[in-house]
Amino acid sequence: MTQEQNKERVLSGMRPTGALHLGHYVGVIKNWIELQKSYECFLFLADWHALTSNFDEIDMIKKSRIEYIRGWLASGIDVDKAIIYCQSAIPEILMLSQVFLCLTPPGWADRSPSWKDFQSNSNANNKLDNLGFYTYPILQAADIAIVRGNWVPVGEDQVPHVEIAREVIRKFNRLYKTNLPEPAPKLTATSKLAGIDGALKMSSSIGNVISLFEDEKSLQKKINKIKTDDKRQGVESPGDPNNCTVFSYHKVFSKAELCNEVDGLCRGAKLSCGECKSKLGKSMKEELLPISEKSRQISDKDCLEVLHEGNLKAGKIIKNEWNNLKEKIGF
Ligand code: SF4
CATH class of the missing domain: 3.40.50.620 (HUPs)
Known part of the structure; x- marks a missing residue:
């Protein structure tokens, strides 16, 4: 056997x-x-x-x-x-x-x-x-x-x-x-x-998706469009990561230490959403760009x-x- x-x-x-x-x-x-x-x-x-x-x-x-x-x-x-x-x-x-x-x-x-x-x-x-x-x-x-x-x-x-x-x-x-x-x-x-629009599910029919095959530039462009905490009034005011789609992506793609750091900085109004998305971009690129690179070698x-x-x-x-x-x- x-x-x-x-x-x-x-x-x-x-x-x-x-x-x-x-x-x-x-x-x-x-x-x-x-x-x-x-x-x-x-x-x-x-x-x-x-x-x-x-x-x-x-x-x-x-x-x-x-x-x-x-x-x-x-x-x-x-x-x-x-x-x-x-x-x-x-x-x-x-x-x-x-x-x-x-x-x-x-x-x-x-x-x-x-x-x-x-x-x-x-x-x-x-x-x-x-x-x-x-x-x-x-x-x-x-x-x-x-x-x-x-x-x-x-x-x-x-x-x-x-x-x-x-x-x-x-x-x-x-x-x-x-x-x-x-x-x-x-x-x-x-x-x-x-979805990047904050909808519960990512779906091609809604058009709120990030492809698995994005290149570096297009991936960051999509990340920049991900919905943030809409109740936050600018960088000076505290945000709520639990009400933020960007943070839900951090939880999937970033290490636990970075998630904790972002959570604290956001609640303390010490991190802009732009910076937060750059950090997310780094985590996502690390995991996803090798996949999209490899996919280009598969005919x-x-x-x-x-x-x-x-x-x-x-x-x-x-x-x-x-x-x-x-x-x-x-x-
Ligand atoms: S700082 Fe990050 S977690 Fe906080 S609201 Fe902005 S994007 Fe969301």
């Missing part, structure tokens, strides 16, 4: 829907880099999921696939430790999803937080009003089950999706006498980075080759699992 076969499995994907930005890096990729040290990681481009919201933007999805692979590799995802693949390249995932759809009562899909948000938000994207989006937790359950995933890294708001997957898998196991693991959520420490061809290899590796495991399951189902 190889070392990989002894490790528990983590399954995680990203929907390739536009530019790769720091929200993805902080909320997902950094976490993957840690997880690949201890788990057998299955990391995939969730392009069937991308279709649920962007079914009329196929070219964008195709372009994003390459960009995401480039960003994952440049950030430190190691193909010797993690299997990188594309969901749509392995049709057996959809086959299991179809079986799951048949045994799932609609009420379970109704519990999806994403669907509930869509239903209750009058400004929600109308394109989401489709059965693919409504049932996407069921496809997610198939994504997890088909690789016998044990853990799914999620933010707290996504835990109900993993709960739905557990229930679907439990029912499937009961019906067909299988032993697929019931996955558990692995809560991520920092799951969201605020589209490199990305496609990595993806091809990963599709073969994951495909073999998934096809094998599907054959076992199909036999149990009796198809």
Whole structure:
């Protein structure tokens, strides 16, 4: 038995829907880099999921696939430790999803937080009003089950999706006498980075993002636009770091000593917001510029080759699992 076969499995994907930005890096990729040290990681481009919201933007999805692979590799995802693949390249995932759809009562899909948000938000994207989006937790359950995933890294708001997957898998196991693991959520420490405008979430559709591939000049330009404590009346008055988006970035990118220093100086009205952003710039550049530099050395061809290899590796495991399951189902 190889070392990989002894490790528990983590399954995680990203929907390739536009530019790769720091929200993805902080909320997902950094976490993957840690997880690949201890788990057998299955990391995939969730392009069937991308279709649920962007079914009329196929070219964008195709372009994003390459960009995401480039960003994952440049950030430190190691193909010797993690299997990188594309969901749509392995049709057996959809086959299991179809079986799951048949045994799932609609009420379970109704519990999806994403669907509930869509239903209750009058400004929600109308394109989401489709059965693919409504049932996407069921496809997610198939994504997890088909690789016998044990853990799914999620933010707290996504835990109900993993709960739905557990229930679907439990029912499937009961019906067909299988032993697929019931996955558990692995809560991520920092799951969201605020947008530069102070919005809770960084999002390409809002346009409040910093790309993972900024050069030095454009990165500082974006940092200069990050929202500060809007109640602060100039440098002479004390600020409140807890009400400041710049400070929330310090907490992610700066060392604890610098965060403490900034906190004290800001509250004591001894630091201008401009200086504070320069300090933040230094911390962010230290971490991010090597990534953007490395990304420039990774060609589209490199990305496609990595993806091809990963599709073969994951495909073999998934096809094998599907054959076992199909036999149990009796198809
Ligand atoms: S000094 Fe820094 S932490 Fe304080 S309000 Fe300005 S930007 Fe925010």
